[in-house]
Amino acid sequence: MRRISTIAGCLAATAIVAGCAAPGPAAPSLDQEARAIIQASFRDQGIAKVDRLQQDLGQSACSDDKAPSDEVAERVQAEALASVKWPAGGQYFGNWIEGERIAQSGRGMTWTDASADPKANGGNCYNCHQIDKKELSYGTIGPSLWNYGKNRGITDVTAETVAPIIQYTWVKLWNSKAYAACSNMPRFGHKNLLNEEQIRHIMSLLLDPRSPVNQ
Amino acid sequence: MKHLMIAAAALAACGMAAAQTKSAAEGIAEYRKLLEDGNPAELFEAKGESLWKQKRGPKNASLEACDLGKGPGVVKGTFVELPRYFADVGKVMDLETRLVHCMSTLQGLDGAAIAKTRFGQGEMANVTALATWVATESRGMRFNLPQAHPQERRSYEVGKRAFFFRGGTHDFSCAACHAVDGQRIRLQDLPNLTKNPGDGVGFAAWPAYRVSNGEMWGMQLRLNDCYRQQRFPYPGFGSEVTIALGTYMGVNAKGAASIAPAIKR
C-alpha cells in the first residue's frame, strides 16, 4: 500500500507541475464571454465535431492557470476511479511487441483521421514518455517509464504481492484522472481511445519482466 | 530498505536517461544548424514582396497602401506589434486577417472566399507568402504588442482563457504542452508560451518553413494544426480564438527578438 501511494504521488506531482501555476483573477463575465467565443470559433470537420468542446467536470476544473480546489480535485478523482472498467476475466496482459507498436503511434482522433475506432488509434506514449531506451525520440512531459516494472520489483506478474501495482497501472491507463485531477495524460480507456486489448498490450510493455522496457 | 533501493534505481535510470537525451539533443542541434544556411522560406519571402508591390485584383491595385498598424504602406516594425486593434474595422486583427482585409478593400478580392480557401492553395498561399515577407521586414526587432485599447486587453484575456481551455477526446489544452519550461514532445522542444520563451522561440519564430512537408506555415496554420493535434474541432481562419491566442502569445513574448521566418522540423 505504501509503495502504491508513493508511486501515485510521484506521478500526480508531475501532472500538477505540468498543469497550472501562476495565480490570476478571473472575472466571471470574461469567462463567459471567452467560452462563447470558443464555441463560435470552431466548426465540425470530419470526425472532429464541435461537441468535443462540451467539457465534463474534469476538463472544466482544469481549464485555468491555477489548480482546482482540493474539494473539486477529489471529486474529479473519485468519479474517475469509479468509472474504471476492469479487464474481462482479470486478464491484464497481452503482448509487449504490440504494446511497443501502439506506444510508438501518435495517430488517431484528429479531423484528418477517417475513423474514431480505437483500432485506428495509437497510444501517443513516446510523445511524452521515455519507454524503451532504444527509442531516442521521446518526450519529457511525463516521467520516464524505462524499467517501469523492474524498478517496481516485478519479476513475476502473477505474484500476489505485485497485484496492487498492476491494478494501479491499469487505472492510470484507463482513466489517469483517478490519481491526478488535472493529469495531462489522456483517459485512454474511459474516452475509448484504446480498447481493452490494446491497453493489455501496453501493460505487457510496461510490466512484463521479459519486455525490452524491463531489461 | 527496499524502498530506498527502488528509489535509487529510479534515480539512476533518470540520470542515464538525461545523459542519453543530451547526446541526441546535440545531434539534433547539429542538424538544425546545418539547415539554417539556406532556409527555403526565402523563396516565399521573395514571392511575398513581389505580391505586395504588384497591381492585382478587380481594382488592379497593389497592397502598398495597406495599413498594417503603423500607417498606410509602413511594413517595417508592424510584425512585432500584431495582433492589434484597428479602428477602421473596430476590432483586433492579426497579420494574416489584416492582409486579407487589405486584399479585399484595396484590390477588390473576395476576402470571405480567401478565408475559406485551403492553406497552401490559391490566394491563401499568397496570404502566407505576404505574411512571410512582412515578418522578414521586422527580423531582429523585439515584440511589443500594444495593449492600450480595451479591445486589445480583452483579446489578451480571451486568449488566455482559450489557452487553458481543455477539451477534445484527449483532454488537451494549449497549456498541457506549453505552460512549463524545458519539456519536449518526442524530440521537439516545447516553448513555455505563458511568458517570454526567449528570442526567436514560439511566437517569435512563425511564419516558418516546415521541412517535414516543405510548406510555409503562417501563425494561422500553426494554430490550426495545434488544434488538429489537440483533437479539437476545426478553428475557422481568422476566428476570434485564433486572433486572441495570437494576442496572448504575442503580449507574453514582449521583448523577444523575432527570427521569423524560421525553419522548423
Add this chain to the structure above:
Amino acid sequence: MADPMRIRAQMAGDKANVRVLMSHEMETGQRRDSAGKTIPAWFIQEVTATHNGKQVMRAEWGTPVSKNPFLQFFVKGAKAGDKIAVTWVDNKGEKRTDEATVS
C-alpha cells in the same frame, strides 16, 4: 511558370561560395494522394551553372533530393561583380534560369 530561384554568390578567399534555393516539388512518384492515386514523379533532373557565361558545373539529380532544393558549390577564380547563372531542367522538360552577381 516556376517561381524564381534565390541565388547568393559571395566571395570567400579566391572562390565564390554559391548557395542556391530552387522552388520545386521534387515529387518522388511513390506517394499517393487522398484518393489513393499515385502522384506522378516530378523532379529536377539536371542543374547547370555558368560563370560569366562559361559552364562550370553540371549535376544530375534524382527524386531523393528534397523539396525546394538547396545547392551549394564553390567557383574558383571568381571575383566580385562576376555573373553566376544557374539553370534547372525537370523531368517534364520545364526549365528555369536565374542569375546572381558575385558580391
Add this chain to the structure above:
Amino acid sequence: MKTNRREMLAQSATVMGLLATAGLLPQAAHAAWTKAAFEAKSVADAIKALGGNASTESKDITLTGPDIAENGAVVPVGCSTNLPGVKRMAIVVEKNPSVLAAVFDVSDAVDANFSTRVKMGQSSNVYAVAMMGDGRVLFSGKEIKVTLGGCGG
C-alpha cells in the same frame, strides 16, 4: 594533313570510347539523364551505372551530414575531396528505394565540394563517392539516424 570527315568521326568515336571507360565523359556526351543510375537499388549498381567499377573506401573523401536527422524529408549532406583528378562526385543513400540522390561533374572551375539536402526513408548509411580520372572509385560514408517526428509520429 588533310583528314577526311569519315576519319575524324572514327577518331572521335575512339576517343569517346576511351573517355567513357575512364569515366571522363565530356558534358555533351551524357547530356541525357543517367536513368539506369537513378533507378539502381544498390550502391554497387548505382556506381556501375555511372560507369565506375569496384570501389575503395578512402579517408580522402568526405561525406558531411548530421549524426541524427530530426526529419527524413530534409537531411543536409555534402560530398567533398581535396584529391586532384576527381571527375564526378555522387551522394548515395544506401536504404532509399532509389539509392542515388545526386551526381556532380567536377570541372577545373569548381571545387570538388557540393552540398544539398536529401530525403531519407529511414536511418541509413550515406556515402560520398568520387570517380577519379584514372578510373578509381573512392568513397566514404557515415550512418545518419532518422528519428520520428512530433505528435503524429
